[in-house]
Amino acid sequence: MTLDTADTALFTFAKPTDLILEIPPTEDAQKFSPIATCYQTYINQLCLSAILPWLQEDFSPQAQPAFNTAALPSIWEFVNGCAIRIANKRLILIPSEAIDISELRVPQEWIDIPSWVGDYYLAVQVEPDAGWVRIWGYSTHEKITTVASYQPSDRTYSLDASQIFSDISSLAVVQRLCPEEPTKSPLPLLPTLPQQQAENLIARLSNLNVITPRLAIPFKLWGALIEHGGWRYKLYQRRLGLPEQWSILEWLQKGVSQIPQQLGWVTLEMQTSMALARSSEQIPPQTVLSRHLLIAGQAYELRIIPQGDAQQRIWRFELQNATVGVSIPGGFKLRLLSEDLQPFPNNEDTATTAVEKLFVEVALEPGEGLVWEIEPVPDNYDQEILRF
Amino acid sequence: MHTRQSIIEIFSSFVQFEADRFSSWATDAKLRRSMQRCVNLSPQIDSLQTNSDHFWAVYWYKIWLSQAASVQPTSIAKGHLSAYLQEPCYWEAKKTTASFSSNQYTLSDCFQIAISQIDRVLKNYDVNQGFVLKKYATVIFSSAIRETLRQRHEVDICTPWGLLRKISQKRLIESLQTAGLSSTIIDTYVLAWNCFKTLYIPKQATVTRQLTRPNNQTWEAIAELYNSQTQQPQNPDTLERWLLNSAVAVRNYLYPPLTSINNSSSGQDSVEWIDNIPANEQDSLISEIIAQEEEESRLDQQAEINQVLMSAIDQLEPQAQKIIQFYYGKGLTQQQIAQELEMKQYTVSRRLTKSRESLLQKLAQWGQEKLHISVNSDLLQNTTIVLEEWLQNYYNPPRLPSSLE
Numbered sequence: 001m002t003l004d005t006a007d008t009a010l011f012t013f014a015k016p017t018d019l020i021l022e023i024p025p026t027e028d029a030q031k032f033s034p035i036a037t038c039y040q041t042y043i044n045q046l047c048l049s050a051i052l053p054w055l056q057e058d059f060s061p062q063a064q065p066a067f068n069t070a071a072l073p074s075i076w077e078f079v080n081g082c083a084i085r086i087a088n089k090r091l092i093l094i095p096s097e098a099i100d101i102s103e104l105r106v107p108q109e110w111i112d113i114p115s116w117v118g119d120y121y122l123a124v125q126v127e128p129d130a131g132w133v134r135i136w137g138y139s140t141h142e143k144i145t146t147v148a149s150y151q152p153s154d155r156t157y158s159l160d161a162s163q164i165f166s167d168i169s170s171l172a173v174v175q176r177l178c179p180e181e182p183t184k185s186p187l188p189l190l191p192t193l194p195q196q197q198a199e200n201l202i203a204r205l206s207n208l209n210v211i212t213p214r215l216a217i218p219f220k221l222w223g224a225l226i227e228h229g230g231w232r233y234k235l236y237q238r239r240l241g242l243p244e245q246w247s248i249l250e251w252l253q254k255g256v257s258q259i260p261q262q263l264g265w266v267t268l269e270m271q272t273s274m275a276l277a278r279s280s281e282q283i284p285p286q287t288v289l290s291r292h293l294l295i296a297g298q299a300y301e302l303r304i305i306p307q308g309d310a311q312q313r314i315w316r317f318e319l320q321n322a323t324v325g326v327s328i329p330g331g332f333k334l335r336l337l338s339e340d341l342q343p344f345p346n347n348e349d350t351a352t353t354a355v356e357k358l359f360v361e362v363a364l365e366p367g368e369g370l371v372w373e374i375e376p377v378p379d380n381y382d383q384e385i386l387r388f
Numbered sequence: 389m390h391t392r393q394s395i396i397e398i399f400s401s402f403v404q405f406e407a408d409r410f411s412s413w414a415t416d417a418k419l420r421r422s423m424q425r426c427v428n429l430s431p432q433i434d435s436l437q438t439n440s441d442h443f444w445a446v447y448w449y450k451i452w453l454s455q456a457a458s459v460q461p462t463s464i465a466k467g468h469l470s471a472y473l474q475e476p477c478y479w480e481a482k483k484t485t486a487s488f489s490s491n492q493y494t495l496s497d498c499f500q501i502a503i504s505q506i507d508r509v510l511k512n513y514d515v516n517q518g519f520v521l522k523k524y525a526t527v528i529f530s531s532a533i534r535e536t537l538r539q540r541h542e543v544d545i546c547t548p549w550g551l552l553r554k555i556s557q558k559r560l561i562e563s564l565q566t567a568g569l570s571s572t573i574i575d576t577y578v579l580a581w582n583c584f585k586t587l588y589i590p591k592q593a594t595v596t597r598q599l600t601r602p603n604n605q606t607w608e609a610i611a612e613l614y615n616s617q618t619q620q621p622q623n624p625d626t627l628e629r630w631l632l633n634s635a636v637a638v639r640n641y642l643y644p645p646l647t648s649i650n651n652s653s654s655g656q657d658s659v660e661w662i663d664n665i666p667a668n669e670q671d672s673l674i675s676e677i678i679a680q681e682e683e684e685s686r687l688d689q690q691a692e693i694n695q696v697l698m699s700a701i702d703q704l705e706p707q708a709q710k711i712i713q714f715y716y717g718k719g720l721t722q723q724q725i726a727q728e729l730e731m732k733q734y735t736v737s738r739r740l741t742k743s744r745e746s747l748l749q750k751l752a753q754w755g756q757e758k759l760h761i762s763v764n765s766d767l768l769q770n771t772t773i774v775l776e777e778w779l780q781n782y783y784n785p786p787r788l789p790s791s792l793e
Contacts, residue, residue: 010540017531020737021734099542103557129594165766170748172747176749
């Protein structure tokens with residue numbers, strides 16, 4: 001790509017402590033369409049596409065976004081920034097279009113939501129016209145919580161350029177020589193929202209007259225709302241005018257909806273064990289739902305299987321290793337919770353020793369929502385509210 | 389430009405530009421008297437030490453530090469340090485105009501960009517890290533000149549609307565402050581700007597610099613959003629005027645005018661330096677610095693550092709070594725290096741980052757092993773300065789004091 005004079009100026013005056021990366025050409029106009037409601041999504045996509053290859057080449061091939069790729073638009077709709085997992089550290093990319101590099105402005109969500117917090121925060125200048133990004137410094141959660149100044153007007157923490165570690169080369173060095181450098185400040189957990197309150201908030205924020213949802217309600221409530229993957233998706237769906245994506249009955253009839261499909265949900269035709277036992281009879285195979293998960297480095301499968309007949313509304317959740325014959329290690333747990341993450345009787349199955357499967361069966365009211373959880377936590381786990 | 393010789397001169401005179409060239413050194417009388425007094429106060433001190441400009445730099449820096457809380461922009465300590473840093477500033481400006489030939493910026497222009505960083509230099513300088521203030525300042529000046537010139541290029545190809553989308557809130561506020569607006573007015577401008585940024589989104593993927601004026605419908609929406617957040621509603625025309633003014637302020641911010649200290653033809657009075665240091669404080673500070681002076685140990689470490697870094701460079705791949713040589717030695721830009729080595733400019737940036745990573749690591753490891761300094765991001769911030777300083781000096785040994793322009 002030929003660079004015009006302004007961008008030649010970039011390399012003419014580039015400081016040795018900056019890193020300039022090319023945005024891969026395939027990422028431009030195609031991703032940005034009027035349907036992509038969000039310019040912020042576009043900028044974050046450019047930033048991620050330029051930086052992830054560098055992290056994979058120079059730091060670790062395992063570097064990946066900390067959220068499922070399909071989940072990222074639901075974050076960028078509301079908040080600027082992208083979390084990346086490298087080894088046991090989290091990097092938060094903070095893109096900005098600002099030409100000047102006077103400050104690093106980090107949205108409060110990445111500092112005060114416990115499960116979103118990062119170790120390092122990278123300051124990234126994005127230049128969409130010319131197709132490059134510039135990493136001009138980094139900071140740590142600990143530094144930001146102690147030194148940055150909080151800006152209530154847009155709920156960001158602002159660090160002056162002089163307070164930032166300006167040499168990007170030192171990030172790799174500190175990882176190699178001092179990986180145990182303290183980077184995070186302790187944080188209180190956010191209060192859990194009762195379901196009715198969450199629904200009221202979502203209803204309020206779904207109104208497109210609320211131009212910036214993240215500024216419209218107190219942060220404690222906002223943080224709790226978007227930390228819950230199911231509620232965040234719900235708000236995202238409503239604001240974009242998308243149909244309900246997590247209706248299990250619809251999945252079984254018409255196939256898995258678009259977003260959950262991107263997360264990995266599929267329908268399977270299965271012969272139930274009952275049908276196999278009476279192999280002489282023609283019993284039609286059953287449609288079940290399946291999702292593959294990566295847990296502690298191994299592939300597992302979560303299945304949702306309708307039990308009995310439609311009137312009874314009994315559902316069976318099963319977890320097993322994706323490889324036939326391999327069992328689930330002792331200590332694993334499969335757990336179901338209400339929408340607002342409350343337990344109920346018999347909601348959990350634990351592997352006291354290695355077992356072939358974990359399962360939980362529930363009877364549900366029409367329209368009831370459930371969240372599933374597994375211990376240990378699967379990679380890129382994000383709550384989803386399955387509606388029955 | 390001839391370099392200054394006497395301690396008194398070094399801490400009391402300022403570069404004078406005429407027709408964008410060095411014309412003379414102008415001495416500030418008050419600073420000269422103050423410096424004379426200091427030199428007279430210390431006849432009992434070994435003359436070798438008090439002649440070292442570094443000694444007096446540390447002295448004035450400590451005085452400045454002890455007064456920093458009382459916010460004296462024109463304290464005499466700062467005056468002395470500003471005078472002291474005239475030369476490194478001048479050399480950096482000269483280097484820039486020599487490397488990047490262009491009629492878009494002048495020597496005095498670059499000088500002014502750098503010298504306006506003095507506050508930042510003093511605020512972030514840490515005398516305990518063993519840096520020589522002059523060398524630390526040089527790294528900051530060099531970085532500031534490059535960054536400002538790059539930003540000017542960016543700003544020059546943007547329409548006002550594109551520019552407004554591409555600045556940080558901090559830069560906006562600083563520009564408006566420099567333009568002389570009151571903080572109340574600045575608050576209203578910032579609110580208008582935030583409403584503008586929220587509602588005016590680029591429609592095409594790669595047209596952000598050349599953004600056109602928002603249409604009237606968008607202006608109505610911006611005004612509505614603005615009015616919903618304030619007690620004093622405004623109409624769209626006013627908001628548009630404010631934003632255009634802001635764009636002008638932002639552009640002007642990158643072109644600081646030459647301050648009167650360095651502009652002999654400006655006709656303005658020189659700065660009134662405020663001298664409020666208690667006399668006995670000076671005496672005890674001088675003794676204290678002498679006691680702490682670790683000149684010898686610093687020279688020893690310097691030899692070891694040379695060893696560590698020279699061998700680290702030898703261990704780089706040949707192409708990486710070339711890039712380092714071209715960049716620090718020949719002073720080529722990354723663009724020129726790319727042409728010379730027939731590679732993409734992006735590749736030069738990446739290789740340079742990787743090479744510096746390797747050098748930084750060896751230097752940090754040496755510090756860890758020999759000096760038992762534990763490595764963390766804070767330390768590496770300083771190690772970077774040491775590395776930059778070393779790379780500049782290794783390939784470009786400093787000029788001898790007797791050289792003339």
